Amino acid sequence: MSVTPEDIEKVALLARLSISESALPEVTERFSKVLDLVDELNTINTDGVVPMSNPHDMTQRLRADTVTSHNTREALMASAPAQDSGYFLVPKVID
Amino acid sequence: MNWEIVMGLEVHLQLATQSKIFSGSATQFGAEPNCQADPVDLGMPGMLPVLNEEAVRHAVTFGLGIGAKIGERSVFDRKNYFYPDLPKGYQVSQFFAPIVCEGVFDVAMPDGSLLPIRITRAHLEEDAGKSVHDIFPRETGIDLNRAGTPLLEIVTEPDFRTAEQAVAYLKALHSLVTYLGISDGNMAEGSMRCDINISLRERGTDALGTRTEIKNVNSFRFVERAIHVECERQADILDSGGRIIQETRLYDAEQNVTRSMRSKEVANDYRYFPEPDLLPIEIDADYIEAVRATLPELPGAKRNRFVSDYGLSEYDATLLVPNHAMASFFEAVVDHCHAAKPAANWILGDLSGALNRADIAIEHSPLSAQQLAGLISRIEDGTLSSKLAKQVFDAMWEGLGDADEIIESRGLKQVSDAGALETMVAEVIAANPDQVAQYVAADEAKRKKLSGFFVGQIMKASQGQANPQLLNQLLLEKLDAQS
Numbered sequence: 337m338s339v340t341p342e343d344i345e346k347v348a349l350l351a352r353l354s355i356s357e358s359a360l361p362e363v364t365e366r367f368s369k370v371l372d373l374v375d376e377l378n379t380i381n382t383d384g385v386v387p388m389s390n391p392h393d394m395t396q397r398l399r400a401d402t403v404t405s406h407n408t409r410e411a412l413m414a415s416a417p418a419q420d421s422g423y424f425l426v427p428k429v430i431d
Numbered sequence: 432m433n434w435e436i437v438m439g440l441e442v443h444l445q446l447a448t449q450s451k452i453f454s455g456s457a458t459q460f461g462a463e464p465n466c467q468a469d470p471v472d473l474g475m476p477g478m479l480p481v482l483n484e485e486a487v488r489h490a491v492t493f494g495l496g497i498g499a500k501i502g503e504r505s506v507f508d509r510k511n512y513f514y515p516d517l518p519k520g521y522q523v524s525q526f527f528a529p530i531v532c533e534g535v536f537d538v539a540m541p542d543g544s545l546l547p548i549r550i551t552r553a554h555l556e557e558d559a560g561k562s563v564h565d566i567f568p569r570e571t572g573i574d575l576n577r578a579g580t581p582l583l584e585i586v587t588e589p590d591f592r593t594a595e596q597a598v599a600y601l602k603a604l605h606s607l608v609t610y611l612g613i614s615d616g617n618m619a620e621g622s623m624r625c626d627i628n629i630s631l632r633e634r635g636t637d638a639l640g641t642r643t644e645i646k647n648v649n650s651f652r653f654v655e656r657a658i659h660v661e662c663e664r665q666a667d668i669l670d671s672g673g674r675i676i677q678e679t680r681l682y683d684a685e686q687n688v689t690r691s692m693r694s695k696e697v698a699n700d701y702r703y704f705p706e707p708d709l710l711p712i713e714i715d716a717d718y719i720e721a722v723r724a725t726l727p728e729l730p731g732a733k734r735n736r737f738v739s740d741y742g743l744s745e746y747d748a749t750l751l752v753p754n755h756a757m758a759s760f761f762e763a764v765v766d767h768c769h770a771a772k773p774a775a776n777w778i779l780g781d782l783s784g785a786l787n788r789a790d791i792a793i794e795h796s797p798l799s800a801q802q803l804a805g806l807i808s809r810i811e812d813g814t815l816s817s818k819l820a821k822q823v824f825d826a827m828w829e830g831l832g833d834a835d836e837i838i839e840s841r842g843l844k845q846v847s848d849a850g851a852l853e854t855m856v857a858e859v860i861a862a863n864p865d866q867v868a869q870y871v872a873a874d875e876a877k878r879k880k881l882s883g884f885f886v887g888q889i890m891k892a893s894q895g896q897a898n899p900q901l902l903n904q905l906l907l908e909k910l911d912a913q914s
Contacts, residue, residue, distance in 0.1 A: 350700055352513055389506040389528075389705040396710040401448050401485035404455030405469035412473060413465065422464040423572030426515040429562055 338371045339364060434631040434666050437639060438591035438658070439551075442604060444583045444614050445558070445622040446489045452557050452581035453480030453523065460620045468560075468575035474518035479708050486581040487712060489613035490530045490555050491722045493583060496611050496729060497550055499534025504713050507555075507706040516560035516573050524584075525554035526703040530712065531583075537731065538603045540596070543745045548600055549588040556582050577621075583613070589628065589639065594658040598651050601625060606730045606753040624649050627658060630675070631665050640665075641675040645682050645689055657682035661689045733758060741771035750779055756794040767804030770811050777803055781821065785828055798827055806834040814838065816845045816899055847898040849905065852889075855897070856909050859888045871913055882906060 341364050348355045355363055409422065418425035451458055454471035471478040494501045506528040509521040531553035538546045558580040563572035585604070591597045605623060609616040616622055630642035645661055648654050660682075665675055680689040728736070730752050737748040737758075752758050757778065764774040778793075782803065786793055806823055809815045815823060815838065826837045838844055846852060860867055863885070870881045885906055889897055 346700075350511070350702065390707065390710050392710060394710050395713040396482050398484035398487060399455075399481040401450050401483050402455065403450045403457045405450075405457075405471075407466040408469065409463075409465045412468070412470065418570065420567060420570075420572070422466070423563060423566070423574055424465070424515075425567060425570040426573060427571070428569060429515055429564070429571040 338368045338375065432666075432670055433634045434662070434669070435634040436592055436594075436658070436662055437589045437630050437632060437642075438597055439589040439628045440587050440591065440597060440600065441626040441628070442585045442601070443558075443624045443626075444493075444585060444608060446486050446581040446583055447612065447614050448483055448485045448489070448581055450483060451579035452483050452486045452555065454579055456579065458580050460617075462576055464572070464574035465576060468578060472518070472575055472579040474520075480523065480706075482709065482712070483581060486555055487530070487714075488722060489581075489611075490553065490583050491714060491719065492611050492613050492726070493553060493585070493608065494531035494534065495719070495723050495726060496607055497534040497536045499550060499553070500532040501714055501719055502528055502530050502532055503715070504528065504711050505530040505554075506711045507709045508703045509706050510556075510701045510703055512701060514559065514562075515571060516562045516575070516578070518560070518575065518578065522557060522559065523706050523709070524556035524703075527705070528711075529554035530714070531585075536600070536603070536607075538596070538600045539731065539734065539749060540599050541749075543749065546596060546599065548590045551586045551588055553583050553585040556584055558582050589630075594655045597627070597658060598655050601651055601654060602753060603730070606755070610727055610729055610755050612727070618649055618651075621649060625654055627654065627661075629658065629661050629665070631662065631669060640669075641677050643675065643677065643689075644679050646679055646692065648682050653682060653684050656684070656687060657689060660687055664689065737761075741765065741775075743771060743775055747772075747775045747779065751775060754793065756792065760793050760796070760800050763800030764804045764807070767801055768807040768811065770807050773807045773810065774804070777807060777824075781824055797830060798824075802827055802833055809834050809838060813847050813898060814844055816895070816897075818895055819843050819845060844896065845898045846893055846896050847901055849901065852897060852902055852905050853909075855889050855892055856885075856902070856905050859885055859892065860909055860913070863888070867910070867913055870910055878910075882910060885910070 341360050344355065344360060344364050344367060413419050413422075413424070416424050446452075448458055450456060451472060454469050456469045456472055457467045459467065471480060491501055493499075505525055507523050508526040510524045510526065511521045513520055529552040531550075533552065534550045536548050536550055538548055540546050558577050560573055560575040560578040563574060566572050587600070591600065601623075605616050605618075608614045608623075614622055625648045627645040627648065628642050629645065630640040632638060632640045643661065643665070645657050648657050661680070668675060676691075679692045681692050682689050734745075734748045734752045737743045737751065738745060743751070751761050761774055761778055764778065765771050768774065782793075782796065782798065785798075786796060791797070806815075806820060806827065809823070810817065810820050815834075822841075823834050823837050823843060826832070826841070827834060831837055832840075866881065866884055870878055873881055882903075886899075886902060889902055889906070890899075
């Protein structure tokens with residue numbers, strides 16, 4: 337097995353996923369299988385192959401620097417669970 | 432223990448664009464909360480980013496400005512972390528293939544020497560929104576106007592050994608980017624924010640110590656103070672046998688301490704991967720040459736030219752050049768009056784003083800370059816003494832007209848007519864026989880002092896308008912003729 341339950345707990349925390357104690361062994365096993373497959377792919381010789389960052393063989397089109405969006409705050413805030421004085425509200429964040 | 436400081440800096444520079452890096456929202460500072468945030472900035476499902484060409488051009492301009500290598504093919508990546516002011520749960524940045532690769536930036540130190548700082552990279556990214564903690568008692572407010580503002584993050588190698596070097600670098604960088612026109616450089620509005628990576632090691636050793644990162648310092652003064660207090664803190668820990676914990680800290684300017692940002696500790700694993708919503712940016716040689724052709728004269732070259740062409744001292748040139756508007760003002764003044772050294776003195780002295788007192792930037796000076804040149808011309812041609820010139824300057828500052836108008840209306844012309852001055856000298860000598868006798872009896876050293884009395888009397892009689900050089904010459908001739 338290529339990953340430990342502790343690895344899974346750490347990754348889950350980073351991704352803000354909650355994985356119950358009882359599900360942990362199964363998730364660990366399935367996760368390991370995916371990584372084992374990647375390990376297998378890693379055995380292929382890719383010398384001289386340029387790393388691909390996007391499957392489309394194109395480059396980025398650029399946009400002119402002009403303001404095209406205008407204030408639609410009211411509409412965009414309509415679906416927010418909490419708001420006040422033009423701000424979205426979230427539970428208190430303390431640093 | 433004798434500790435050596437080792438520092439590297441990361442500067443987040445807000446690029447001067449009308450719209451955001453990936454959306455058509457405005458970037459103007461100071462708008463009502465969330466009025467400049469569209470569905471792309473809010474990370475609404477299905478929204479796709481489209482890259483702003485001006486942000487790319489500014490990044491390439493910066494790279495060429497420091498002689499760095501431009502990434503022919505650069506790629507955006509997702510930097511993953513959760514925070515309420517980052518709606519998508521990731522920041523679009525460049526990790527594996529930045530747009531600006533390694534370069535060297537020569538920083539002019541206050542003593543005139545050059546300090547070469549290695550730039551590791553500079554990459555494009557989007558800014559996050561703003562969290563407001565002090566308006567609502569039980570909640571945090573989120574303003575996404577800043578989300579998606581284009582940033583260039585400029586990263587150095589750990590090349591700094593003193594706070595002075597770090598501040599000199601930041602000032603030189605600020606000067607460079609305002610010359611290049613890629614940022615307004617307004618630090619109070621957060622256009623230039625600095626993260627400081629800082630560690631200590633025993634002087635004479637090579638290995639790097641454990642570092643801490645001080646986040647988001649936004650003034651030159653705070654950078655200097657933050658470095659001093661963090662070094663003291665680390666030295667205290669190391670001297671008492673402790674270990675430095677690698678962590679992110681915040682500088683609290685009110686208490687003058689750095690504090691650990693505990694919440695960021697766990698999340699320091701960003702799991703970067705290529706951003707599938709954006710294609711690679713390709714920059715070819717033609718584009719690079721086209722941008723290079725638009726580069727203005729940069730601060731270093733201008734400083735050298737001010738010394739060689741205008742005969743300014745290194746010191747004056749170093750003071751005039753960093754502020755692009757001040758350098759331009761200087762050249763405009765010299766264009767009109769052809770007197771470089773006096774122009775530098777007036778700009779760095781009286782004009783800067785008046786501007787500072789009124790808190791006005793030189794580009795908004797109530798006194799134009801042409802007006803100041805007019806004043807300097809009247810000093811150069813002997814119409815005004817330096818004392819009278821200050822009166823004229825004050826009147827011009829008050830908006831009372833050009834130098835010639837003020838000289839005319841106040842009758843401030845310096846008396847440089849030798850005949851008129853001779854008459855005054857003769858009158859004062861005749862009226863003060865006792866002082867003349869003292870002068871005649873005195874030795875060379877004392878005579879100099881005693882002649883001051885006569886100068887004072889004549890200045891009084893002429894209401895300050897006697898040409899001091901000519902007066903001195905005539906007076907000494909007359910006095911010496913008495914003995």
